[in-house]
């Protein structure tokens with residue numbers, strides 16, 4: 001059996017060596033789906049390191065099954081529990097804890113690629129550590145580029161490291177771009193499912209509960225990203241991610257709502273030819289391509305059937321109903337540390353919404369208040385320290401903004 005690589009070379013399956021992979025965020029949605037792939041293709045992939053937040057039980061099961069050389073649990077208080085849960089495993093992996101432990105796992109050993117499935121800005125430092133250790137990044141953590149783009153992009157160049165997108169939209173664009181010559185790309189068209197409330201009238205959005213917002217019509221994902229899909233901030237963040245990944249101007253990145261999630265995104269070339277990548281909505285496919293690139297691994301997954309997929313429809317995104325999209329474009333155009341502020345403000349706003357401390361429609365309000373306050377202090381060419389400080393500041397700014405909204409609401413009630 002042979003494989004056609006995207007660079008046109010033909011490689012025999014048996015000639016392709018086992019690829020060493022490290023996985024950050026192993027117990028989350030991206031992490032467990034990555035391990036499903038590794039389990040399905042033990043002759044293609046080997047797990048070197050694994051890190052997770054605090055789910056000891058699942059982590060212990062994963063360590064038992066995949067036998068990585070090094071592991072880290074981010075929550076230091078759970079270290080003793082993890083150690084005792086895997087005490088009988090022989091040989092023992094190196095067991096670490098805390099942020100420093102996760103960073104150590106990211107840069108450890110002979111892993112060729114690191115899958116970054118950590119949610120939020122917490123993924124930034126371990127990703128930078130992996131890049132500095134010369135490892136390719138299978139990027140499943142948007143925040144790395146959205147917050148850290150101005151710092152990460154020069155580092156990739158310096159260390160000759162590749163960023164392989166594992167997000168379905170960016171994977172689609174990346175796949176379409178294989179074979180497109182330098183300068184051939186004119187426009188990126190990101191597709192959006194439209195989120196949980198695409199068929200709700202805008203007036204009903206004030207009644208949205210947490211339970212409504214964490215149910216996605218097409219994709220099975222973590223809570224934070226599902227809320228981001230409902231506000232369409234997810235698409236806004238993906239616009240910024242596309243800007244940093246593919247070097248496109250914000251004027252040349254468009255969004256189109258495509259409720260069936262069959263076309264994962266498109267590119268328009270200079271001659272107006274449009275290329276798209278299609279498939280059932282299944283995160284495993286972009287994940288597999290991110291860790292197998294430039295190879296194409298044969299799978300037994302359900303092939304796309306266009307007749308069964310049926311009608312594919314498209315519509316313009318409703319910018320009035322979903323103000324988060326324009327907040328993201330504005331932050332992207334402002335550049336510098338503003339995208340880090342947008343990202344952190346959004347993370348904090350979603351956390352407050354999930355704790356039922358703010359309403360669904362207040363998510364964009366508190367983000368906008370934080371971004372407005374940052375305008376005067378926005379740093380072009382921020383350092384990593386500037387980005388971390390902007391992130392910390394934005395979270396506090398959102399908490400303050402939510403308290404302001406709360407006191408206004410109380411005044412209205414009185």
Ligand code: MG
Nearest residue numbers: 167168169238
């Ligand atoms: Mg996506």
